[in-house]
Amino acid sequence: MDEELTLDPIDWKALRLSFQIAADLCISNMEAVREGPVWEPTPDRVKAHFKEALPQEGASLNTLLRDFEENILPYGTGNGHPRFWGWVHGSGSAAGALAEMLAGFMNSNVGGRDHIANYVERQVIDWCKDIFNFPASASGILTSGTSMGTLIALNVARNEKAGADVQALGVSAGRRMVGYASAEAHGCNSKAFDLLGLGRQSLRMIAVDDRFRLKPETLRENISADKAAGFQPFVVIASVGTVNTGAIDDLVAIADICRAEGLWLHIDGAFGGLARLTGRFRAELEPMSLADSIAFDFHKWFHVPYDAGCVIIKDEVAHRGAFSARREYLQSTESGLAGGAPWFCDYGPELSRGFRALKVWFTLKSYGIKRLAALIEQNCTQAKKLEALVQAAPDLELCAPVHLNIVCFRMVFDKDGKATDALNKQIVALLQTEGIAAPSTTTINGETVIRVCITNHRTRSDDLTLLVSETRRLGVLINSQDVNLGA
Amino acid sequence: MDEELTLDPIDWKALRLSFQIAADLCISNMEAVREGPVWEPTPDRVKAHFKEALPQEGASLNTLLRDFEENILPYGTGNGHPRFWGWVHGSGSAAGALAEMLAGFMNSNVGGRDHIANYVERQVIDWCKDIFNFPASASGILTSGTSMGTLIALNVARNEKAGADVQALGVSAGRRMVGYASAEAHGCNSKAFDLLGLGRQSLRMIAVDDRFRLKPETLRENISADKAAGFQPFVVIASVGTVNTGAIDDLVAIADICRAEGLWLHIDGAFGGLARLTGRFRAELEPMSLADSIAFDFHKWFHVPYDAGCVIIKDEVAHRGAFSARREYLQSTESGLAGGAPWFCDYGPELSRGFRALKVWFTLKSYGIKRLAALIEQNCTQAKKLEALVQAAPDLELCAPVHLNIVCFRMVFDKDGKATDALNKQIVALLQTEGIAAPSTTTINGETVIRVCITNHRTRSDDLTLLVSETRRLGVLINSQDVNLGA
Numbered sequence: 001m002d003e004e005l006t007l008d009p010i011d012w013k014a015l016r017l018s019f020q021i022a023a024d025l026c027i028s029n030m031e032a033v034r035e036g037p038v039w040e041p042t043p044d045r046v047k048a049h050f051k052e053a054l055p056q057e058g059a060s061l062n063t064l065l066r067d068f069e070e071n072i073l074p075y076g077t078g079n080g081h082p083r084f085w086g087w088v089h090g091s092g093s094a095a096g097a098l099a100e101m102l103a104g105f106m107n108s109n110v111g112g113r114d115h116i117a118n119y120v121e122r123q124v125i126d127w128c129k130d131i132f133n134f135p136a137s138a139s140g141i142l143t144s145g146t147s148m149g150t151l152i153a154l155n156v157a158r159n160e161k162a163g164a165d166v167q168a169l170g171v172s173a174g175r176r177m178v179g180y181a182s183a184e185a186h187g188c189n190s191k192a193f194d195l196l197g198l199g200r201q202s203l204r205m206i207a208v209d210d211r212f213r214l215k216p217e218t219l220r221e222n223i224s225a226d227k228a229a230g231f232q233p234f235v236v237i238a239s240v241g242t243v244n245t246g247a248i249d250d251l252v253a254i255a256d257i258c259r260a261e262g263l264w265l266h267i268d269g270a271f272g273g274l275a276r277l278t279g280r281f282r283a284e285l286e287p288m289s290l291a292d293s294i295a296f297d298f299h300k301w302f303h304v305p306y307d308a309g310c311v312i313i314k315d316e317v318a319h320r321g322a323f324s325a326r327r328e329y330l331q332s333t334e335s336g337l338a339g340g341a342p343w344f345c346d347y348g349p350e351l352s353r354g355f356r357a358l359k360v361w362f363t364l365k366s367y368g369i370k371r372l373a374a375l376i377e378q379n380c381t382q383a384k385k386l387e388a389l390v391q392a393a394p395d396l397e398l399c400a401p402v403h404l405n406i407v408c409f410r411m412v413f414d415k416d417g418k419a420t421d422a423l424n425k426q427i428v429a430l431l432q433t434e435g436i437a438a439p440s441t442t443t444i445n446g447e448t449v450i451r452v453c454i455t456n457h458r459t460r461s462d463d464l465t466l467l468v469s470e471t472r473r474l475g476v477l478i479n480s481q482d483v484n485l486g487a
Numbered sequence: 488m489d490e491e492l493t494l495d496p497i498d499w500k501a502l503r504l505s506f507q508i509a510a511d512l513c514i515s516n517m518e519a520v521r522e523g524p525v526w527e528p529t530p531d532r533v534k535a536h537f538k539e540a541l542p543q544e545g546a547s548l549n550t551l552l553r554d555f556e557e558n559i560l561p562y563g564t565g566n567g568h569p570r571f572w573g574w575v576h577g578s579g580s581a582a583g584a585l586a587e588m589l590a591g592f593m594n595s596n597v598g599g600r601d602h603i604a605n606y607v608e609r610q611v612i613d614w615c616k617d618i619f620n621f622p623a624s625a626s627g628i629l630t631s632g633t634s635m636g637t638l639i640a641l642n643v644a645r646n647e648k649a650g651a652d653v654q655a656l657g658v659s660a661g662r663r664m665v666g667y668a669s670a671e672a673h674g675c676n677s678k679a680f681d682l683l684g685l686g687r688q689s690l691r692m693i694a695v696d697d698r699f700r701l702k703p704e705t706l707r708e709n710i711s712a713d714k715a716a717g718f719q720p721f722v723v724i725a726s727v728g729t730v731n732t733g734a735i736d737d738l739v740a741i742a743d744i745c746r747a748e749g750l751w752l753h754i755d756g757a758f759g760g761l762a763r764l765t766g767r768f769r770a771e772l773e774p775m776s777l778a779d780s781i782a783f784d785f786h787k788w789f790h791v792p793y794d795a796g797c798v799i800i801k802d803e804v805a806h807r808g809a810f811s812a813r814r815e816y817l818q819s820t821e822s823g824l825a826g827g828a829p830w831f832c833d834y835g836p837e838l839s840r841g842f843r844a845l846k847v848w849f850t851l852k853s854y855g856i857k858r859l860a861a862l863i864e865q866n867c868t869q870a871k872k873l874e875a876l877v878q879a880a881p882d883l884e885l886c887a888p889v890h891l892n893i894v895c896f897r898m899v900f901d902k903d904g905k906a907t908d909a910l911n912k913q914i915v916a917l918l919q920t921e922g923i924a925a926p927s928t929t930t931i932n933g934e935t936v937i938r939v940c941i942t943n944h945r946t947r948s949d950d951l952t953l954l955v956s957e958t959r960r961l962g963v964l965i966n967s968q969d970v971n972l973g974a
Contacts, residue, residue: 005862007580007790007854007944012518015581019510022585024503026592031499039824042603050606054614058855061582067852068589072845075603076593078824086824087816092594093494094502095548098509100591102555104584104792104846105513106563109576116529116562119537127541144631145839155682170686172659187814188838195642195836197684199657200812243816299839303494305591307841325687327674329574329730329929329938333912336919337526337565337573338927349682351675352632352786354794358559359591365554367494368545375492425820432823440825442816451816457494 018061019101025069030080030094034458037435039078046071078438082458083467086432086440088243088271090303091456099362100305103355111351112330112343121344121357127364128312131277133289139319140312141347142356146270147188149295149311152348154179154192154235156293156313156322157264161234167322171197178202178226181237182214184244186268189237203237211401212247214238216254223261235264240285241272244442244451246404248272251287267291270309271300271455272404277373280380281404301376301455304363308356320346379405379454386452386464393468395475399449408442408449411475421448427474437467505548506588512556517567517581521945524922526565533558565925569945570954573919573927575730575758577790578943586849587792590842598838599817599830608831608844614851615799618764620776626806627799628834629843633757634675636782636798639835641666641679641722643780643800643809644751648721654809658684665689665713668724669701671731673755676724690724698888699734701725703741710748722751727772728759731929731938733891735759738774745779754778757796758787758942759891764860767867768891788863788942791850795843807833866892866941873939873951880955882962886936895929895936898962908935914961924954 009015049071079089108117125140143149157179159167164174171177177198181189183205190200204222206214223233236258238249251267258265267273267288273296276285288294295311298304313319324346326332332341345351364372387402390409399408410424424441428450431437439452450471452464496502536558566576595604612627630636644666646654651661658664664685668676670692677687691709693701710720723745725736738754745752754760754775760783763772775781782798785791800806811833813819819828832838851859874889877896886895897911911928912935918924926939937958939951 004947005858005865005944007578007582007858007862008517009581012514016511016514019514019585019588020507022589023506023510026589027499027503027506030495030592039602041601041822041826042606046603047606050610051613052610054617054856055852056856058853058858061585061853064582064849064852072589072603072607073593077595077600077602077604079596080594087600089596090594091494092592094496095494095551096594097588097591098506098548101506101584101588102509102513102559104587105517105579106560107567107577107579107583107786107792108564109566109786109793113564113574114528115526115564116533116559117564119529119534120559123537123539126538130541144837144841147836147838151682151836166684166686167681168686168688170658170663170680170689171684172663173686176657176659187812187817188836191810191812191836193657194654194812195638195683197653197658199653199655199660201655202657243814297839299594299596305594305841306596307837307839309839323678325674325678325681327730329927330674331928333916333928335528336916337925339528349634349638349675349678350631350794351634352784352794352796354631354792362551365542365551366545366548368542370543371492371494371545375494378492429820429823438824440816441818441820457492460491 018065021062022065025065026097027094029073033080034082038081038083038438039432040075040435041433042075046075082456082460083437083463084456085452085454086438088300088453088455090300091458092305093303093363095362095366096303096305096359099359103358106355108355110353110355110357111345113337114340117355117357118340118344120361124357124360125312128310132294132312134312134314137316138312138314139316139347140310141344142360143309143311144307145297145299145309146268146295147191149309150188150268151192151195152311153266153293153295153313155196156318157235157266158196158198159322160318161264163232175230175232176202177234178204178231179233179235179237180204180206180219180222182206182208182239182249184208184212184242184247185237185239186243186270212242212245214249214254216250216257219254220257233261233263235266237266237268240267240269240288241404244444245400245408246272246406248284248403251290255287255290264292265290267294269294269296271297274301275376275404277369278377280377298360298363302363302372303457304359308360323347323349375457379456382454382459382461382464383407385461389464389468393472395472399444399447405454407452408444410447410449411471413479417447423475423478424448424450426478427471430474431470436470505552508549509552512552513584514581516560520567521569525568525570525925526919527562527922528920529562533562569943569947570924570950571943572939572941573925575787575940575942577787578945579792580790580850582849582853583790583792583846586846590845593842595842597840597842597844598832600824601827604842604844605827605831607848611844611847612799615797619781619799621799621801624803625799625801626803626834627797628831629847630796630798631794632784632786632796633755633782634678636796637675637755638679638682639798640753640780640782640800642683643805644722644753645683645685646809647805648751650719662717662719663689664721665691665718666722666724667691667693667706667709669693669695669726669736671695671699671729671734672724672726673730673757699729699732701736701741703737703744706741707744720748720750722753724753724755727754727756727775728891731931732887732895733759733893735771735890738777742774742777751779752777754781756781756783758784761788762863762891764856765864767864785847785850789850789859790944791846795847810834810836862944866943869941869946869948869951870894872948876951876955880959882959886931886934892941894939895931897934897936898958900966904934910962910965911935911937913965914958917961918957923957
């Protein structure tokens with residue numbers, strides 16, 4: 001018998017030691033993260049290292065850990081650093097990383113069947129329904145993020161509102177379906193329209209007001225025009241926290257329109273949704289419970305390691321109807337492993353699904369909702385502080401109202417717009433390549449701006465003071481040399 | 488400054504100890520897996536435990552680890568056990584679990600930008616192109632599994648073959664598109680047709696021969712009929728390893744038809760594809776390189792922890808064209824974090840994507856292709872051995888040819904078909920609930936059968952001997968009592 005191969009180690013003690021070495025390495029790195037650069041470019045030597053051919057023979061774990069220490073760990077995204085504020089990234093946590101190891105050992109496929117990972121995921125979904133005041137009868141599923149959550153929600157909405165059996169016959173069987181989101185809404189929405197066979201142009205981009213919120217009156221006009229043209233409006237996507245500026249759409253006004261017109265209300269709460277847990281945003285985000293579906297992420301403001309998102313759907317029957325279609329080898333049984341319906345493969349497009357729920361469960365149990373909510377509130381307070389610092393600096397200009405946790409500003413000299421755009425791009429590139437800080441850039445009203453999105457539990461107020469002084473120092477330097485340093 | 492909150496621990500030494508406790512617990516469990524039951528039902532007490540309300544306050548990691556040890560670890564799927572042969576599950580590995588911890592700490596979002604996780608994933612994709620003899624110019628992306636890989640590939644195929652700008656205008660803008668797969672093909676294919684707006688009925692289920700392989704002549708007839716009816720055939724999905732019986736379609740015949748008819752050839756190689764690495768299947772699976780796209784999984788026969796799949800696509804331009812559409816806040820820059828194009832969000836529907844590549848990379852580097860391939864070959868040899876054991880037993884009957892790693896059989900007494908179906912369901916339920924072994928059931932030619940799928944690096948030949956003797960013991964017991972014991 002023992003001549004048969006396995007992947008199990010011969011020396012289990014050595015395996016234990018490898019885990020200890022690995023954990024110590026990562027914990028030391030996390031403990032010292034503030035001392036290092038936010039980010040450094042991957043050197044050409046390292047890039048070449050990852051061009052090696054398919055490995056024929058194996059290597060010891062300790063050899064691979066040295067490789068990891070030298071060639072992988074130093075060149076991450078940088079979102080664990082206190083001065084990472086690019087795009088919308090969470091900072092991660094030790095509890096989340098621990099849970100990933102446990103889930104790796106458990107090796108559960110949470111597509112279905114009767115085992116504990118399903119119960120853990122169902123509990124996490126129940127907690128989410130509680131957070132957004134959805135009824136106990138609602139359903140949900142963990143996803144890689146809001147892009148996938150949106151795809152799932154819009155698919156349910158499409159099938160519910162089609163007026164034809166589009167699941168069997170395709171969308172051509174019904175009238176042309178159209179939906180609406182603000183011009184500031186996330187790109188994943190039109191990607192979902194494309195994938196679902198509806199076409200990107202069927203998602204109407206509605207104009208926004210001076211606080212970058214969808215204009216309800218324009219929405220109403222668009223719906224009327226589409227109806228008059230013989231199209232079938234079916235969904236409105238409201239944003240709770242746009243990527244550019246953190247704008248929150250007027251949920252009550254949009255919900256009223258959806259009710260009057262019989263449309264599905266989907267909320268993109270990717271990062272902003274969880275602000276509902278704070279005292280500051282509780283009232284404004286209370287109407288999220290009016291939605292038919294909400295998609296949001298745990299890997300942003302809850303700092304769960306990537307990837308971890310969620311979608312909840314008020315009508316469980318519609319949700320299950322859109323995805324459940326099991327073949328003979330997946331039939332449920334009353335007892336044994338094939339029990340435990342409903343299975344998560346009945347709520348989404350995936351049959352293979354890892355035990356993502358465990359890191360969310362560990363994060364919530366380990367830190368508790370109060371502390372997680374206090375950190376969201378702290379980031380919003382820090383954004384207000386940064387806004388004040390920008391307003392106090394004569395050569396900086398604020399480019400959008402600060403409502404949530406995003407501050408958009410730019411450095412301005414007496415130059416034309418194109419030069420100012422280039423200057424601010426160069427400032428951000430230098431802040432990043434010098435490892436000082438990692439804001440990102442975006443375009444507001446046609447102008448390039450520096451964008452600081454604080455979803456970071458390690459940021460301290462003095463990090464923001466440093467950002468402002470370094471931005472101005474680099475801006476003056478670039479302007480005086482008048483050369484293209486980094487962009 | 489220090490009054491500001493963070494999720495970081497105060498006591499970093501205690502954190503190191505928690506990781507050591509966690510790793511030791513999981514390693515001890517893995518080391519002793521053969522001694523325990525394959526699976527046990529989650530007790531009601533534990534189910535109730537996972538009904539607790541949203542946690543307001545935090546708890547220590549060590550408290551949570553005790554919870555994990557008591558309430559989670561014992562109630563997994565069982566696929567780490569040597570006698571787990573249900574559905575198609577890999578067995579996991581220590582190297583994979585270690586990599587999950589490292590990835591958890593790195594907390595990378597591999598949707599885009601310039602950081603090391605992208606280089607690691609690109610290397611893994613390069614290795615996959617090498618495995619299937621795809622050109623260097625091909626592209627690919629890691630997915631949660633073949634369901635998502637199929638969705639991505641069929642979306643590219645749909646857009647390529649539509650003859651209209653369906654991305655902008657929706658699928659209604661073109662003729663009705665239809666595709667083909669065998670009647671034994673995986674359910675994820677029709678789910679993808681539904682999601683893509685084409686409709687499940689647009690995927691034609693082609694009859695199979697007595698070895699459960701798609702009949703090329705019937706395929707040809709179906710294509711002609713659809714063309715005559717004014718439909719637009721666009722894709723054929725060939726199966727390399729069907730779930731029911733492990734059948735491998737005639738790739739050369741299907742590729743010829745695709746070439747003649749101008750259709751996209753997609754291969755579902757979910758578990759069977761990697762058998763190409765073995766001496767036994769190299770010649771038969773050589774024509775996989777003729778495909779336009781291949782989807783397959785690492786969490787099955789490569790034992791990478793769930794979830795880890797991949798799709799590779801020969802035409803990189805078509806692939807990128809189907810998914811790249813970035814908004815202003817995601818524009819690339821020449822230097823800094825926003826460099827490093829192409830980004831993986833240009834190859835799939837997700838913008839948030841974890842560092843899934845690391846566990847695949849660790850698995851391949853740690854064990855090497857030769858050993859992984861030898862284990863695939865070993866499982867196929869074990870399936871042949873089980874086939875012989877079944878054929879030697881007078882009360883067992885083989886229900887499908889054994890070609891790859893799947894053995895379908897049933898116990899037969901002198902009874903009607905319905906009673907025999909019930910008997911075999913009860914045998915499987917008892918094997919599972921008593922913790923002896925975990926095969927699954929399926930339906931072959933209308934009859935319920937016991938299905939053993941060996942994608943397990945811990946299975947030894949004597950485990951199969953035990954399965955046969957226990958099956959017969961339980962069958963005799965159930966038959967003599969003539970009662971419904973477990974199903």
